[in-house]
Amino acid sequence: xxxxxxxxxxxxxxxxxxxxxxxxxxxxxxxxxxxxxxxxxxxxxxxxxxxxxxxxxxxxxxxxxxxxxxxxxxxxxxxxxxxxxxxxxxxxxxxxxxxxxxxxxxxxxxxxxxxxxxxxxxxxxxxxxxxxxxxxxxxxxxxxxxxxxxxxxxxxxxxxxxxxxxxxxxxxxxxxxxxxxxxxxxxxxxxxxxxxxxxxxxxxxxxxxxxxxxxxxxxxxxxxxxxxxxxxxxxxxxxxxxxxxxxxxxxxxxxxxxxxxxxxxxxxxxxxxxxxxxxxxxxxxxxxxxxxxxxxxxxxxxxxxxxxxxxxxxxxxxxxxxxxxxxxxxxxxxxxxxxxxxxxxxxxxxxxxxxxxxxxxxxxxxxxxxxxxxxxxxxxxxxxxxxxxxxxxxxxxxxxxxxxxxxxxxxxxxxxxxxxxxxxxxxxxxxxxxxxxxxxxxxxxxxxxxxxxxxxxxxxxxxxxxxxxxxxxxxxxxxxxxxxxxxxxxxxxxxxxxxxxxxxxxxxxxxxxxxxxxxxxxxxxxxxxxxxxxxxxxxxxxxxxxxxxxxxxxxxxxxxxxxxxxxxxxxxxxxxxxxxxxxxxxxxxxxxxxxxxxxxxxxxxxxxxxxxxxxxxxxxxxxxxxxxxxxxxxxxxxxxxxxxxxxxxxxxxxxxxxxxxxxxxxxxxxxxxxxxxxxxxxxxxxxxxxxxxxxxxxxxxxxxxxxxxxxxxxxxxxxxxxxxxxxxxxxxxxxxxxxxxxxxxxxxxxxxxxxxxxxxxxxxxxxxxxxxxxxxxxxxxxxxxxxxxxxxx
Amino acid sequence: xxxxxxxxxxxxxxxxxxxxxxxxxxxxxxxxxxxxxxxxxxxxxxxxxxxxxxxxxxxxxxxxxxxxxxxxxxxxxxxxxxxxxxxxxxxxxxxxxxxxxxxxxxxxxxxxxxxxxxxxxxxxxxxxxxxxxxxxxxxxxxxx
Numbered sequence: 001x002x003x004x005x006x007x008x009x010x011x012x013x014x015x016x017x018x019x020x021x022x023x024x025x026x027x028x029x030x031x032x033x034x035x036x037x038x039x040x041x042x043x044x045x046x047x048x049x050x051x052x053x054x055x056x057x058x059x060x061x062x063x064x065x066x067x068x069x070x071x072x073x074x075x076x077x078x079x080x081x082x083x084x085x086x087x088x089x090x091x092x093x094x095x096x097x098x099x100x101x102x103x104x105x106x107x108x109x110x111x112x113x114x115x116x117x118x119x120x121x122x123x124x125x126x127x128x129x130x131x132x133x134x135x136x137x138x139x140x141x142x143x144x145x146x147x148x149x150x151x152x153x154x155x156x157x158x159x160x161x162x163x164x165x166x167x168x169x170x171x172x173x174x175x176x177x178x179x180x181x182x183x184x185x186x187x188x189x190x191x192x193x194x195x196x197x198x199x200x201x202x203x204x205x206x207x208x209x210x211x212x213x214x215x216x217x218x219x220x221x222x223x224x225x226x227x228x229x230x231x232x233x234x235x236x237x238x239x240x241x242x243x244x245x246x247x248x249x250x251x252x253x254x255x256x257x258x259x260x261x262x263x264x265x266x267x268x269x270x271x272x273x274x275x276x277x278x279x280x281x282x283x284x285x286x287x288x289x290x291x292x293x294x295x296x297x298x299x300x301x302x303x304x305x306x307x308x309x310x311x312x313x314x315x316x317x318x319x320x321x322x323x324x325x326x327x328x329x330x331x332x333x334x335x336x337x338x339x340x341x342x343x344x345x346x347x348x349x350x351x352x353x354x355x356x357x358x359x360x361x362x363x364x365x366x367x368x369x370x371x372x373x374x375x376x377x378x379x380x381x382x383x384x385x386x387x388x389x390x391x392x393x394x395x396x397x398x399x400x401x402x403x404x405x406x407x408x409x410x411x412x413x414x415x416x417x418x419x420x421x422x423x424x425x426x427x428x429x430x431x432x433x434x435x436x437x438x439x440x441x442x443x444x445x446x447x448x449x450x451x452x453x454x455x456x457x458x459x460x461x462x463x464x465x466x467x468x469x470x471x472x473x474x475x476x477x478x479x480x481x482x483x484x485x486x487x488x489x490x491x492x493x494x495x496x497x498x499x500x501x502x503x504x505x506x507x508x509x510x511x512x513x514x515x516x517x518x519x520x521x522x523x524x525x526x527x528x529x530x531x532x533x534x535x536x537x538x539x540x541x542x543x544x545x546x547x548x549x550x551x552x553x554x555x556x557x558x559x560x561x562x563x564x565x566x567x568x569x570x571x572x573x574x575x576x577x578x579x580x581x582x583x584x585x586x587x588x589x590x591x592x593x594x595x596x597x598x599x600x601x602x603x604x605x606x607x608x609x610x611x612x613x614x615x616x617x618x619x620x621x622x623x624x625x626x627x628x629x630x631x632x633x634x635x636x637x638x639x640x641x642x643x644x645x646x647x648x649x650x651x652x653x654x655x656x657x658x659x660x661x662x663x664x665x666x667x668x669x670x671x672x673x674x675x676x677x678x679x680x681x682x683x684x685x686x687x688x689x690x691x692x693x694x695x696x697x698x699x700x701x702x703x704x705x706x707x708x709x710x711x712x713x714x715x716x717x718x719x720x721x722x723x724x725x726x727x728x729x730x731x732x733x734x735x736x737x738x739x740x741x742x743x744x745x746x747x748x749x750x751x752x753x754x755x756x757x758x759x760x761x762x763x764x765x766x767x768x769x770x771x772x773x774x775x776x777x778x779x780x781x782x783x784x785x786x787x788x789x790x791x792x793x
Numbered sequence: 794x795x796x797x798x799x800x801x802x803x804x805x806x807x808x809x810x811x812x813x814x815x816x817x818x819x820x821x822x823x824x825x826x827x828x829x830x831x832x833x834x835x836x837x838x839x840x841x842x843x844x845x846x847x848x849x850x851x852x853x854x855x856x857x858x859x860x861x862x863x864x865x866x867x868x869x870x871x872x873x874x875x876x877x878x879x880x881x882x883x884x885x886x887x888x889x890x891x892x893x894x895x896x897x898x899x900x901x902x903x904x905x906x907x908x909x910x911x912x913x914x915x916x917x918x919x920x921x922x923x924x925x926x927x928x929x930x931x932x933x934x935x936x937x
Contacts, residue, residue, distance in 0.1 A: 045873050046823055109886025409866060410881055410889065416857040416864075421825045422907050424867040424876065424900060425889065433888035447885040467872055474900070475823040624826035625819075625836045652837060660824040661836035692826055692839065693850075712844070742823070 004431040005029040006372040007460040012567055013397050014381045014500040020352045023364050023376055024345035027067030030368040035349060036062045038365045042487035043466025043480040049658045049745050050487060052467060061351045074437035075229030076339035077208035078291045078301030079222040085277055085297045086119055087199045092244040093117060093128055094160035094252060096314040098233035100448035102151040103134035109436050110337045115209035115228035117237050125200025127209060128161055136174045141198050145191040147174040149184055156314045162243035168195040206234055206301060207335035218344040221304060229337035231448035235313045236331050239277040248272060255279035256294040266296045283327035286310050286594050289562045306341035306454050306571060308334040310594035321589050324597045336446040340439035341571060342458040353380055359497035361486050375466055381499045384510055390765045391496035392515035396524040398501040398557050400464050400478050401455040401572050405432050406441035409471045412583060420624040420694040423471035428462035442574045443583045451584035456571045472623055473666055475659040481741060482521040485548060488744035492758060502569035505530045512538040517764040522549040522741040526557045535613055542728035544764035547614035550738040551667035554610055554618060556603055558595040575600030579700050609676025615724045616669035616677060616734035620717040622695030626665020626739045627687050628655035629721060635684040639773045640723045643759045647752055653685055654753040659742030663753050666738035668719035679781035681724040688718035729769020733760050795851040797915045808849045815842040816905045825901055827853060856911045865907045876903045
């Protein structure tokens with residue numbers, strides 16, 4: 001199997017005409033590669049569809065470039081540059097740790113010792129480590145003191161080490177905070193080492209150690225390659241410049257505490273203040289990339305690769321759940337050896353998008369003479385204030401990031417149960433399975449088994465590519481599935497623009513109100529708060545929304561403000577809280593985002609009903625095959641009958657398609673007036689009763705484990721096509737299925753799903769308010785007016 | 794717990810035959826279910842398969858729920874043209890490896906080949922008390 005030797009990414013998803021966009025390329029093997037700009041129209045290579053369609057775009061970046069390998073140094077850590085105060089002889093190091101992978105399989109990708117904290121490099125200096133067998137270890141120059149019993153994974157330990165350079169006496173404390181009946185007693189280890197300590201002349205690092213010196217470039221901000229990445233939490237590190245007694249160590253747990261009335265010193269006592277070098281408090285600056293030092297020298301740590309913060313500390317009591325109000329209980333940072341915030345590659349070339357370039361889906365196409373190929377997608381987005389098209393397509397880039405580089409087929413073997421068939425992997429999955437440094441999706445767990453909260457767009461995203469089928473659908477998904485819609489708009493000859501989730505998050509209503517109608521992608525599941533606000537503002541002000549997907553408006557996402565200097569929406573954060581379809585669960589107390597302090601989880605449980613955004617909301621999912629819709633009596637209501645012009649009353653709508661073989665499928669939405677669908681919503685067609693048993697009701701719909709929740713048995717396992725008017729001549733049409741867009745290209749766009757979509761779009765895109773509904777449709781309606789028992793005699 | 798049908802039994806052959814018919818009917822569908830399309834490649838009308846054979850459904854669930862180490866997967870080696878069978882390592886960072894030299898020219902047929910391999914590999918009493926081992930003490934979410 002050929003390895004993926006050609007990968008890359010752009011510094012932007014969304015670029016305005018007249019502005020530059022830079023590209024970073026890894027070409028590992030071939031001497032040169034060729035780059036050109038293409039407009040992407042259809043990315044699905046399924047022979048039953050229109051086939052792959054790209055259009056060459058002449059540009060000044062087109063040409064042959066020298067190839068060079070570029071690699072990603074994943075693994076989060078913190079560092080502070082060497083300084084005289086760190087040049088110690090005697091020392092005491094102490095902190096709490098919650099290691100998640102103290103012992104790893106010998107074939108584990110980063111099998112080896114893990115560095116917790118210290119200034120140790122190449123046999124010089126001091127540091128606390130975990131050895132390859134999972135034991136706490138003190139390193140003093142080339143000498144090692146090892147704790148007799150291994151650390152327990154996912155358990156708090158207090159660890160400390162002191163060394164007296166005059167005598168050579170070292171003491172290592174390994175104190176589990178939870179002790180079970182049959183655990184051996186963890187006595188401190190005393191050792192006689194050589195007197196004296198050599199200065200490492202390297203940065204002080206936590207969650208790794210400085211190995212070889214490197215140029216202080218973006219890849220190596222500390223000037224060193226960082227090795228020995230640690231997996232787990234670190235809380236409350238302290239560094240002192242003499243060997244403390246166990247009693248002094250105990251007092252030093254309090255750290256720098258300037259809260260006393262007289263505020264006379266930095267330490268817990270006057271005597272200890274004199275030996276205090278640093279006292280880090282990770283409960284401060286949680287939304288930053290700084291590990292704050294409250295000690296006298298301000299040895300703030302710079303955090304690299306975005307470790308997870310707002311994590312419960314060793315002293316979390318289970319009473320405060322929001323870190324903003326209990327920072328002293330959120331002093332832990334969780335580091336992972338596969339964290340990556342930015343691939344930090346060198347730029348290969350930059351394209352300044354010519355003025356007048358149409359707003360479309362583009363990519364840099366990379367090829368080599370040896371048959372390698374990759375596409376680096378981006379979107380040209382019109383500047384605000386310019387003339388606009390009537391149709392705007394909102395590219396769900398937050399959702400692309402949520403799924404970016406997912407490892408579900410390899411990590412989540414049980415995913416096969418949900419998919420109802422054996423996963424099919426492609427080159428991209430094989431590459432990612434080996435190259436964990438490319439980072440994971442928010443559907444994965446880290447290599448240490450903890451959930452992935454962050455996803456960065458500054459790295460190659462190998463599943464955000466044309467010609468890629470996900471195992472989830474055995475068909476395109478997200479990016480490549482949304483090209484089905486792009487193909488259809490192109491085929492039907494519509495003039496449209498594209499914009500991304502970033503654009504609407506940062507620009508709000510100003511972005512949306514350019515358009516008479518806004519179209520979503522096939523699966524806009526992950527959304528920022530400002531984005532949902534803007535969508536509501538838009539539809540309330542007369543805008544028209546075509547929700548062309550399923551399972552939208554589901555998860556709370558926030559952009560990390562510490563990366564704003566690198567562009568819009570670089571890193572997005574998600575916490576999988578107590579409900580929703582979750583591939584992992586956030587731990588208790590870890591539901592609030594570090595980026596903004598917002599409560600994470602489902603928007604529904606923030607009081608923002610998903611059904612309220614476009615009229616329908618997630619009800620069920622299944623991934624084997626899809627099915628079709630038929631019309632309901634609501635479809636003849638004069639408020640919506642125009643949408644069915646040219647469509648017979650009994651037609652099977654969408655019994656075909658390139659995603660699951662039917663327009664209703666994968667993740668499907670329904671009307672529910674109790675969950676936010678406006679009471680005047682019309683349900684104009686439904687797939688009820690036709691889904692397979694692989695389709696299961698989402699967990700939010702029931703409170704108790706229960707049978708009878710599949711598509712062959714449960715009436716809510718269905719997709720509803722739904723319409724409702726919004727004030728000022730606006731409207732929403734929910735197409736309510738991820739697979740829907742996959743039916744649009746069928747028969748080159750000549751089919752009844754295409755017809756229905758065209759009827760809706762033609763009406764929604766018109767200038768001015770939509771025609772008012774018939775006067776008799778204006779009447780009071782309660783949410784519960786609809787009677788589920790109506791058909792029961 | 795449903796026993797995995799033994800080699801040579803009529804039940805086993807029935808499952809194999811039904812599975813094969815479903816797979817054949819799913820050719821051309823952008824998806825796959827162990828159900829029969831009334832018109833091959835068309836999902837308008839699907840049935841039979843696991844709906845008519847509860848044992849087939851349960852055996853498939855047992856196979857799908859196996860832990861990752863050694864689990865069989867399909868690897869597409871040439872998009873839309875070639876597929877092979879691989880096995881998951883169960884170790885993060887170690888990619889799947891190919892199990893044999895077979896190359897399939899249909900993405901559905903490889904599902905059937907894996908079904909046959911799993912019937913041979915899964916012990917009849919898999920998951921029953923006599924298979925208890927220490928690993929049963931450690932919980933894991935399905936997706937991890």
